[in-house]
Amino acid sequence: MSRTAVFAREQLRAPLTLVLLVSVPALFVVAAADALSDFAGALGGDLAGDAAVALSAGWAAAFVSGSLGFFQAASSRGADRRLALAGLGPARVAVSRITASLLLATLASATAFATLIVKTDLAHPWHAAVAIWGFALLYLSIGVLVGSLVRAPLEGSLLVVFVFLLDAFAGPGMTESVPPWAISQKAADILIAAGLGASSPSGDWVKLALVTGGALLAALVVFVAAARSRA
Amino acid sequence: MAAAPSRATPDFVPATGSEVLRVADVTKSFHRGPPWRRRDVEVLRGASLRVGPGELVGLVGENGSGKSVLMKIIVGLLGRDGGSVERPDRLGYCPQVPLVWEKLTVGEHFELFATAYGMSAGAGRAAAESLMDELRFARYEHYRVEELSGGTQQKLNLGLALMHEPQLLLLDEPYAGFDWETYLRFWEMSETRRAQGMGILVVSHLLAERERLTRIYELRDGRCEVL
Numbered sequence: 001m002s003r004t005a006v007f008a009r010e011q012l013r014a015p016l017t018l019v020l021l022v023s024v025p026a027l028f029v030v031a032a033a034d035a036l037s038d039f040a041g042a043l044g045g046d047l048a049g050d051a052a053v054a055l056s057a058g059w060a061a062a063f064v065s066g067s068l069g070f071f072q073a074a075s076s077r078g079a080d081r082r083l084a085l086a087g088l089g090p091a092r093v094a095v096s097r098i099t100a101s102l103l104l105a106t107l108a109s110a111t112a113f114a115t116l117i118v119k120t121d122l123a124h125p126w127h128a129a130v131a132i133w134g135f136a137l138l139y140l141s142i143g144v145l146v147g148s149l150v151r152a153p154l155e156g157s158l159l160v161v162f163v164f165l166l167d168a169f170a171g172p173g174m175t176e177s178v179p180p181w182a183i184s185q186k187a188a189d190i191l192i193a194a195g196l197g198a199s200s201p202s203g204d205w206v207k208l209a210l211v212t213g214g215a216l217l218a219a220l221v222v223f224v225a226a227a228r229s230r231a
Numbered sequence: 232m233a234a235a236p237s238r239a240t241p242d243f244v245p246a247t248g249s250e251v252l253r254v255a256d257v258t259k260s261f262h263r264g265p266p267w268r269r270r271d272v273e274v275l276r277g278a279s280l281r282v283g284p285g286e287l288v289g290l291v292g293e294n295g296s297g298k299s300v301l302m303k304i305i306v307g308l309l310g311r312d313g314g315s316v317e318r319p320d321r322l323g324y325c326p327q328v329p330l331v332w333e334k335l336t337v338g339e340h341f342e343l344f345a346t347a348y349g350m351s352a353g354a355g356r357a358a359a360e361s362l363m364d365e366l367r368f369a370r371y372e373h374y375r376v377e378e379l380s381g382g383t384q385q386k387l388n389l390g391l392a393l394m395h396e397p398q399l400l401l402l403d404e405p406y407a408g409f410d411w412e413t414y415l416r417f418w419e420m421s422e423t424r425r426a427q428g429m430g431i432l433v434v435s436h437l438l439a440e441r442e443r444l445t446r447i448y449e450l451r452d453g454r455c456e457v458l
Contacts, residue, residue: 014334
């Protein structure tokens, strides 16, 4: 069995992980759309209706993937470093660890997408699917990045949630003007457009691919650097 | 004193000749506290020791004397401020606290480390079975680490360090949690490996089996002294 499969199985052996991976995205999509609309109204945004439901699917995948990425990186840090030192090297451990997280984040994305499809009648379902996966990959990267640098569970998970909240409340549909640091901006634009029955310009797809790829690369680099760190 | 290792140069020089480990004048300080109230804690002030093939060497010292820090520097888990370390690439490291994955089984650990050591699946399997028999925990092969007692986790920790027959074995408080029978078996195993030419460094705050050791160093005030 490959290292990636062993690491993924390791995570799924936690009694609640699989249940949470499936239930949290579904519940979030069902319950959070109205709350997102209310917050948008208070913050000056215009998010409502199917656009809000679509965006909630992205945030659901983001939340679960960010938490997963953080705990995967933080909880296995010592043993992963020992394996790297035994001869595997930090890069190969990092790729296996992040790929294993990516598989589980894809499962969470699929659940969020399936719930979205059941709840709404989207004109561009595959646009929504890719954007939800983009959310998941972005936050998986953020989780891994934080987990590589901050080992304490409380501080690390609070940091991931803090980034999530800043990004969510400053993103498209939530405010009148979106700040440039809103990392999920293009994923949210594409999801909102899908919710409104519109397609997205190719520039948005390119930017989403660049931001997502850059985030994954940053997570990989920081994971490797932390595994090599001997301060 | 040797110059501080540069990030651009190799951290470790392969050990040659009559030694499998040569540690010379290693220094290490830690910086504690926020920048405006920073204090430096000097742990190692020129620690030197050596281990030859077939030698079983002890390193003792009070709690907090820097034994585990020196061990981590030798392994590569910590950087050093100065000095040099010559050691082989093929080394085994048994950390004080088992660095293992709670949700993986004993067998899965051996599989992962066999790959890391560059062993074939067959050789890894044979080594794992031999060690599990020797340490008497073969019946736990399919148990997850979280289901094992502290002593059995320590057996796995030791087994992972030994499975590739390293030239140098570094043991940091290796028998914590062992029962008396396993403790005695641990020393028998160490002597068997030593007779085969393996160099072994055992770190402990308390070494009761002094007659079994080739040499004992005491780490005091950041330096190693032969007892």
